[in-house]
Structures are given as C-alpha cells and as structure tokens.
Amino acid sequence: MPLNALEEEIGLLSDQINTTQDIIDEYDVMIADTKDELAQAQADEDLYYQQFLQRVRAMEEEGQVSYWEILFQSSSFSDLLDRFNFVNDVMKYDNDMIDNLEAARLAVDAAEQKLEEEQAEQQEARDQMEVERAELEQTAQEEEAVLQEILNNEEIYSAQITALSTREEELAGQISAAEEEYAAEQARLALEAQRRKEEEERRAAEEAARQAAIRQQEEEERRRQEEENQNAQEPEPTQEPAAAEEPTTAEEPSTAQEPTTAEEPATTQEPATVEEPAATKEPDPEPVQPADTGKNPSASFSGATLVNYASRYVGVLPYVWGGTSLETGADCSGFVSAVLRHYGLMSGRLTSGSFRSFGKAVSVENMQVGDIVCYSGHVGFYAGNGLLLSAIGTGRGIGYMSVYYKPILAVRRV
Numbered sequence: 001m002p003l004n005a006l007e008e009e010i011g012l013l014s015d016q017i018n019t020t021q022d023i024i025d026e027y028d029v030m031i032a033d034t035k036d037e038l039a040q041a042q043a044d045e046d047l048y049y050q051q052f053l054q055r056v057r058a059m060e061e062e063g064q065v066s067y068w069e070i071l072f073q074s075s076s077f078s079d080l081l082d083r084f085n086f087v088n089d090v091m092k093y094d095n096d097m098i099d100n101l102e103a104a105r106l107a108v109d110a111a112e113q114k115l116e117e118e119q120a121e122q123q124e125a126r127d128q129m130e131v132e133r134a135e136l137e138q139t140a141q142e143e144e145a146v147l148q149e150i151l152n153n154e155e156i157y158s159a160q161i162t163a164l165s166t167r168e169e170e171l172a173g174q175i176s177a178a179e180e181e182y183a184a185e186q187a188r189l190a191l192e193a194q195r196r197k198e199e200e201e202r203r204a205a206e207e208a209a210r211q212a213a214i215r216q217q218e219e220e221e222r223r224r225q226e227e228e229n230q231n232a233q234e235p236e237p238t239q240e241p242a243a244a245e246e247p248t249t250a251e252e253p254s255t256a257q258e259p260t261t262a263e264e265p266a267t268t269q270e271p272a273t274v275e276e277p278a279a280t281k282e283p284d285p286e287p288v289q290p291a292d293t294g295k296n297p298s299a300s301f302s303g304a305t306l307v308n309y310a311s312r313y314v315g316v317l318p319y320v321w322g323g324t325s326l327e328t329g330a331d332c333s334g335f336v337s338a339v340l341r342h343y344g345l346m347s348g349r350l351t352s353g354s355f356r357s358f359g360k361a362v363s364v365e366n367m368q369v370g371d372i373v374c375y376s377g378h379v380g381f382y383a384g385n386g387l388l389l390s391a392i393g394t395g396r397g398i399g400y401m402s403v404y405y406k407p408i409l410a411v412r413r414v
Contacts, residue, residue, distance in 0.1 A: 001212040003150065006143040013136040034118055038111035045104035052101050053092065106351035197402075204385040205400040212308045302369020306414075309385050312400045319391050324349050332379050335391040335398065336372060339381070344413050352379040359412040366388045367411050373403055374410040382411075 027254060053166070073083070077079065252376065313335075320329030326338045337349040356374045369384040378392025388403040 003143065003146045006139055008145060008342065009139050010136060010143060013132055013139060017129055017132045020125055020132060023125045024122055024129065027118055027125065031115060031118045031122065034111060038108065038115055041107035042103060043109050045101065046096065048101035049106045052097050083114040113147050143317045182354070201385070201387055201402060202400060205383055205387045205389075208387075209311045209314075212304060212311070216308050233305060279331070300345055303368055303413075305380055306339060306343070306370040307389060309342065310335070310381055310389055311383070311400075312391070315397065317391075317398045319394045319397045321394075329397075330351065330391055332391045336379050336381065340414065352377055355379045355412060356410040357412075358413045362407055362413045364411055369401075370414070372412040372414070373408055375406055375410065376409060378406075 034350055092138040193284075254299055262362065317326060317335070318329040319331060320334075321331050322334065324334035324338050326335075326342070330338055333350060333352045333355065337346065340346045343347075346358075352374065359372065367382050369382060371382045373380055373382050373388055378390065380388045380405055383389040383400060385402045386403055388405070389398070389400055390395065391400060392399050
C-alpha cells in the first residue's frame with residue numbers, strides 16, 4: 001500500500017478513536033448522573049422503608065387492634081364519625097407509605113437498569129476503541145515498514161527520478177524542436193502560397209494591363225485610320241476653283257493663261273500638312289514619363305481608361321511622400337489625385353481620408369475597374385481581378401497588390 005494511503009488511513013483511524021473516546025467520556029458523565037439518581041432513589045427507598053418499619057413496630061407494640069374494635073368503642077354517633085375519620089386517615093397513611101415505598105423501589109430498579117445499559121454501551125464503545133487502536137497500530141507498523149523500505153531504496157529511487165527527469169527534459173526538447181520545425185514548415189508553406197498568389201495576381205494584372213493596352217492601341221489605331229480617311233477626302237473640294245477657268249478661256253485668251261492663279265489652291269493643299277495631325281498623336285499611346293498635363297476635358301473617360309493610364313507608371317514613377325507629380329513622384333493620394341486631374345475630374349489634391357466622400361458611393365460587392373478604393377491611411381484604383389493599383393511605398397513605387405490586403409472603408413465611383 002502506498003505511503004500516502006497509509007498516512008491517510010492512520011489519520012482516519014485517529015479521528016475515529018478520538019470520536020469513540022468522546023463517546024466514552026459522555027457515557028462517564030451519564031453514568032455519574034445515573035449513579036446520583038440511583039443513590040437518591042436508594043435513599044428515598046431506605047427512608048420509606050424505615051418509616052414502614054416504624055409503623056409496623058408501632059402496631060406490634062400497641063397490639064393487634066382491629067379497626068372494627070376502634071369503631072365499636074365509640075360512645076356516640078359523632079364519636080363514631082370521628083373514629084371513622086381517624087381510621088380512614090390511618091389507612092390512607094399506611095397506603096401512602098406502602099405506595100411511596102413501592103415507587104422508591106421502582107425508581108431504584110429503573111436507575112439500576114439505566115446504569116447497567118449505560119455501562120454496557122460504554123463498554124461496547126471501549127471495545128470498539130480497542131479494535132480501532134489495534135487497526136491503528138497495525139497500519140502504523142505497515143507505514144513504518146513502507147517508510148523503511150523507501151529509506152532502504154532511497155538511492156535507487158533517486159536514480160530513477162533523475163533518469164525520469166532527464167528523459168522528461170529530452171522529450172521536452174524534442175517536442176519543442178518538433179513544434180519549431182512545424183511552425184517553420186507552416187510559415188514556409190504560407191510564404192510559398194502567398195508568393196504563388198502574388199505571382200498569379202501579378203501575372204493576371206500584367207495580362208489585364210496588356211489586354212487593356214492592346215484594346216487601347218486598337219482603338220487609337222481605329223481613330224487614326226478614321227482621321228486619315230477624313231484627311232484623304234479633304235483635297236477634292238480644293239480642286240473646285242480649277243473648274244472656274246472654263247468661262248475665262250471662252251471670253252478672253254489672256255485670262256485663260258492664268259493657270260498659275262487657278263493652281264494656287266492646289267499648292268495650298270499640301271498632303272503633308274493635311275496628314276500632320278495624325279502624326280502628332282502617335283506618341284500619346286504609351287509615353288514612358290508623361291508630364292502632368294492637368295485638366296484635359298477632351299480626353300475620353302471610363303474606369304478602364306483611368307486604370308490603363310495609371311498603369312503606365314507601374315515601375316516607373318517613384319513613391320514620394322506628399323508628392324503629387326506624375327514626373328517626379330507621388331504618394332498614394334497624390335497619385336490618385338494626379339490621374340484624376342489629368343482627365344479633368346478634379347482640381348487640387350485630396351488626402352486618403354478625403355477620398356471617402358469623393359464621387360459616388362459603391363458597395364464592395366459592386367466594385368468595378370477604375371473605382372477608387374479607400375482604406376485607413378491608403379487609397380488606390382481597383383484594377384480588376386482582385387488587384388489594387390496604387391502608390392505602394394518607397395520600395396515598390398507604383399504597383400499592384402491585393403485589394404483585400406486590409407479592411408476596405410469605402411469604394412467611390414467618379
């Protein structure tokens with residue numbers, strides 16, 4: 001049995017012995033009270049018995065006189081009544097004396113029986129306490145034997161405890177190393193997943209920007225073709241003055257020899273000058289470092305137009321805190337302000353917080369390309385495919401990132 005269990009059992013036995021001793025002490029008090037009651041009952045019995053003996057002795061000394069003789073010796077009726085009352089009193093006294101003596105004897109018997117019961121119960125408690133003491137002594141001996149065994153094997157137990165402690169430290173180290181390895185693996189997987197996601201987002205953004213640039217080039221090529229067609233048709237009206245020479249040749253020869261004057265309009269319609277507007281627009285599609293042209297109401301506008309124009313500055317325009325220039329650099333709100341100014345959609349400059357009340361409110365679910373996305377301390381254009389086009393920071397300048405990289409506070413549409 002383990003040492004702790006033996007100690008607990010010893011404690012319980014000690015408590016039981018103390019409780020039994022308390023019961024025995026209570027019986028001592030009860031027995032003492034019962035003995036006092038018995039002594040008093042015996043004294044009462046002895047008193048009544050002595051009175052009874054005195055009465056018997058008195059009757060013997062006076063002789064055997066019957067109550068009838070006392071009554072027959074009366075001299076008158078009133079004397080008879082007196083003698084009758086006297087006899088009643090004597091008989092009552094004798095009966096009371098006998099009753100008192102009997103009651104005293106019953107009280108003595110009851111006290112003796114009560115005393116015997118209390119003494120028997122006390123003895124039973126004493127026997128129980130002796131049993132408990134015997135169990136306590138046996139348990140104490142067992143505890144002493146276990147303790148002695150522990151002392152004898154102290155060196156063995158100490159070596160085992162040391163071995164267990166060493167093993168515990170080794171297991172703790174292995175667990176810690178495994179946890180660190182697992183955490184590092186999880187971090188690596190998370191970083192790899194994030195890199196894959198960023199790479200996919202970057203490729204998607206580049207593909208979207210490439211498709212947008214192709215569409216813009218096709219649109220500009222179509223416009224340029226339309227302008228060339230229009231310019232190609234413009235020289236025909238300038239040749240109409242040559243038809244005016246026919247009347248002059250009919251009326252006077254001298255005027256018919258004025259071909260030089262009739263051909264002057266033809267000299268003014270030089271093809272190079274007519275087609276120059278189309279040539280001057282060619283550099284506009286993809287300038288490497290376009291200047292901040294300010295208000296440009298004539299430029300066509302849409303959400304895709306804003307993103308296509310802003311995407312020209314990806315990897316080109318540096319991040320400058322507080323800057324608003326598309327030539328020297330801009331921060332997030334300065335970049336958005338400069339792009340909007342280019343299309344004449346605003347003047348001046350707004351902060352990232354002020355853009356939350358700019359334009360028209362749109363829900364995040366209905367967000368479209370070209371919408372202005374506002375965060376706490378940041379702002380940019382939604383570029384589609386879950387990407388945000390903005391001035392990210394000094395390390396990256398203008399670039400793409402996840403539009404959900406932190407909570408969106410507002411989406412505004414121009």
